[in-house]
Amino acid sequence: MYYDFSAIVKYFPFFLPAAWMTIQVTVVGILLGVVLGLLTSFSRISENSLFNIPAKIYIYIIRGTPLLLQLLFIYFGLRSVFGFKAFTSATLGLGIHNGAYIAEIFRGAIQSIAVGQMEAARSLGMTYYKAMRRIILPQAFKRAIPPLGNQFIIALKDSSLASAITINELLLKSQQLASSNYRMMEMLTIAAMFYLFYTSIFTWLFNKIETKLAVSGSR
Amino acid sequence: MIKIRELEKWFGNLHVLKGINLDVNPREVVVIIGASGSGKSTLLRCINFLEKFQKGTVEIDGKVIEKNNEKMINEMRIHVGMVFQHFNLFPHMTVLQNVIEGPTQVKGIPKKDAIKMGRYYLEKVGLLEKENSYPSMLSGGQKQRVAIARALAMEPSVILFDEPTSALDPELVGEVLSVIKDLAKEGMTMVVVTHEMGFAREVADRVIYMDDGIIVEEGCPNKIFDEPKMQRTQDFLSQIW
Numbered sequence: 102m103y104y105d106f107s108a109i110v111k112y113f114p115f116f117l118p119a120a121w122m123t124i125q126v127t128v129v130g131i132l133l134g135v136v137l138g139l140l141t142s143f144s145r146i147s148e149n150s151l152f153n154i155p156a157k158i159y160i161y162i163i164r165g166t167p168l169l170l171q172l173l174f175i176y177f178g179l180r181s182v183f184g185f186k187a188f189t190s191a192t193l194g195l196g197i198h199n200g201a202y203i204a205e206i207f208r209g210a211i212q213s214i215a216v217g218q219m220e221a222a223r224s225l226g227m228t229y230y231k232a233m234r235r236i237i238l239p240q241a242f243k244r245a246i247p248p249l250g251n252q253f254i255i256a257l258k259d260s261s262l263a264s265a266i267t268i269n270e271l272l273l274k275s276q277q278l279a280s281s282n283y284r285m286m287e288m289l290t291i292a293a294m295f296y297l298f299y300t301s302i303f304t305w306l307f308n309k310i311e312t313k314l315a316v317s318g319s320r
Numbered sequence: 321m322i323k324i325r326e327l328e329k330w331f332g333n334l335h336v337l338k339g340i341n342l343d344v345n346p347r348e349v350v351v352i353i354g355a356s357g358s359g360k361s362t363l364l365r366c367i368n369f370l371e372k373f374q375k376g377t378v379e380i381d382g383k384v385i386e387k388n389n390e391k392m393i394n395e396m397r398i399h400v401g402m403v404f405q406h407f408n409l410f411p412h413m414t415v416l417q418n419v420i421e422g423p424t425q426v427k428g429i430p431k432k433d434a435i436k437m438g439r440y441y442l443e444k445v446g447l448l449e450k451e452n453s454y455p456s457m458l459s460g461g462q463k464q465r466v467a468i469a470r471a472l473a474m475e476p477s478v479i480l481f482d483e484p485t486s487a488l489d490p491e492l493v494g495e496v497l498s499v500i501k502d503l504a505k506e507g508m509t510m511v512v513v514t515h516e517m518g519f520a521r522e523v524a525d526r527v528i529y530m531d532d533g534i535i536v537e538e539g540c541p542n543k544i545f546d547e548p549k550m551q552r553t554q555d556f557l558s559q560i561w
Contacts, residue, residue, distance in 0.1 A: 220370055221408035225422035225474060226397040228390070235425060239412050 108287040112278055119274035120295045126191050126270060127260045127299075131253055133196025138203025145208050156204065163201035169262050171198055176266040191263035199256050206252060210245035211237060243314050250307030254300050261296075271295050321346050321478055321509055327366060327376030329359075336362050337373065338533040344478065347507040351520040351541075354530035355556060360513045363530070364480050367511065368400045369393045381477065398426060401471030401479040405486050407463040409455040415442065415466050416451040422474045434473075441469040445499050461492030465499055478509040485516055497523075517560060521545055529553045 144156035163171070175197075176190040185193070214237050222232035264273035275288035282288075322344040329337040336359045344350050352360045365371040367378060369385060377384050380396050387393075410418050419438040423429040429437070442448045445465035455463055464484055471479050481500065485493040497519050504510065504523045514520055520527055520541065527544040529537045529552075537544060537553045548554050 215406075215408075217404060217406055217408035218410065221402075221404060221410070224368055224370060224397055224400075224402040225470075226394045226426040227422075228394060231425060235421065236410055243412070 105284060105287055108282070108284045109291055112282070112284070112288065113291055115278060116271065116274055116291050116295065119269055119271045122268060123257075123260050123270040123295070124299070126188070126195060126263050126268060127257045129192040130195030130199060130260065131256050133192060134199030134203050134252075134256065137196060137200025138207055141200060141204035142207035142211065145204060146211060160201045160204060163198055164205075168194070168198045168259055169265060172262055172266050187263075187267045190266055191260075191268045194266075195256060195260060195263070198259070199252060202252055202255075203249065206245050206248045207241065209248075210241040213244055214240050246307065246311055246314065250303060250310075253307075254303050257299055257303065258296060321348075321381060322367060322511070323377075323379040324363075324367070325377045325379070327363070327373055327378065329362060329366060329371065329373040329375075336533050337366070340376070340533075340535060342528065342535065344509065344511055346477075346509055348525045349504045349508075349510045349512065349523055350526050350528060351524035352511065352513045352528045352530060353515070353517065353520055353556075358530045359533045360528075360530045361482055364482050364511060364513050367480055368397055368402055370402075394426075398474060399477045401474055401476035403464070403467050403471050403479060403481045403484050405483040407455075407460075407467045407487070409463055409466055409470070411455050414452050414454055415447065415458070418455070418466060419470045419473045422470065427474070438469070438473055441472045442466070444472065444502075445469045446495075459492060460488045461495045464488065464496045468496075468499055468503075472503075478511065479503070481510060481512040481514070483513050483515065485514065485519075515560075517545070517557075529556065531556065 141156045141159060144152035145160070147153050147156075172191065172194040175185070175194045176187065179185055180190060218236055218240065219232055222236040223229070227235065260270060261272040263270055264276070267273075269277075271292040275285075275292040279285040279288040322342070324340055324342040327337055327340040328335070340363055342350075342363075352363065354360045362371055366373050367380075369378070369387065372387060379385070381399060383392075383396070385392055385396050410421065413421065416435065416438050419442060420431070420434040423434040423437060424431055439448060439451065442451055445468055447462060447465055447469065450458060450462065450466070455466070458466065468479075468484075484500065485496050488496065493516065497516065500510070500512070501519075501523050512520075512523070522541075524541045526538060527541050528535055529544060529548070529550075531552050537548060537550045544553065545557065548557060
């Protein structure tokens with residue numbers, strides 16, 4: 102067995118649909134995760150137990166079980182109830198999973214803003230919600246950017262687990278092709294190249310955002 | 321203007337305010353002195369309900385503030401400005417944005433008018449040329465003067481100062497105190513918690529000495545500083561002079 106570089110060139114085009122699928126699953130999953138994460142972090146810091154207890158339970162369950170299990174659970178379990186397709190199950194699973202982590206990222210960022218900021222805003226007569234929106238959240242978002250970028254990269258790589266529920270993304274594609282051409286190492290290399298390409302874009306994008314935010318008002 | 325009656329406050333088991341009665345009249349400057357832990361900052365923070373208390377009442381401009389009435393508390397805070405020890409400027413906003421945030425967002429003043437007002441008050445604290453700077457670019461003394469302008473821009477009927485110079489380098493204390501002195505001359509009603517005794521003597525109409533959660537003695541500065549009646553006041557003053 103030798104490593105055949107020509108196989109990489111030859112099979113590269115076959116990966117394009119799978120690469121597109123990986124992007125779709127990741128982006129939809131992340132968007133869902135951000136929305137869920139925001140809502141959950143607000144519920145989590147609320148003093149009303151009607152909000153904070155469900156948020157705690159959600160985070161407890163999701164962080165305490167593997168993503169692969171969650172995907173299988175949604176795919177086999179909820180599919181029969183709601184009739185989800187594989188793509189819906191994958192994005193929902195990834196979204197719910199990332200929502201729990203993103204909620205904790207936002208919560209940490211919000212709580213890292215000094216109490217004095219809230220006090221100063223309230224002493225001007227602002228309501229709690231206005232103080233949150235105008236004073237706390239703009240500062241918290243800035244602090245959430247680095248860990249958020251990290252989480253997005255994790256989400257991208259975690260999308261490979263969707264291969265277990267028949268999503269034809271990069272990893273599943275590499276294994277399918279390898280089972281017919283016996284070029285496992287080369288196929289995995291192609292998948293790895295795509296992942297590296299995507300993570301590079303994420304990293305570059307987040308560095309850009311960080312520098313931009315650092316310029317406009319610092320601390 | 322401010323009427324505090326039988327105010328009591330606990331932090332858990334710690335009884336920090338033990339029945340405070342205090343009146344602040346319009347155009348009066350009341351300075352509260354006392355050792356750390358005497359409850360003076362807590363008392364100040366109870367006036368605008370940043371701190372909740374268990375017993376007693378606070379009446380502002382003739383209205384007894386209900387402690388569970390958020391709307392009433394927010395309305396009251398429009399008329400009661402506050403300046404903090406650690407400035408608490410909004411770091412993501414420029415100096416001018418800091419100053420107009422309250423007027424535009426809380427009082428609903430149109431931005432154009434708020435900017436005019438904001439510049440007027442920045443001029444007053446001598447920082448108009450810094451209007452486009454961010455707080456991180458300012459010295460401590462400049463930050464505190466911006467914080468004072470931010471409080472002034474709400475055009476409050478009284479301003480509370482919580483140790484406004486305690487976090488400043490010694491050489492920056494003077495510029496902040498002189499701004500506060502100017503306000504006193506103009507007749508602004510103020511309640512000031514401070515460790516600056518010279519300043520207290522100069523600016524105060526009335527000095528309150530607090531210890532262990534009670535008002536031990538109050539009176540005009542000459543009376544308190546030169547001939548304190550109570551032993552505790554004498555001990556405190558002999559320690560710090």
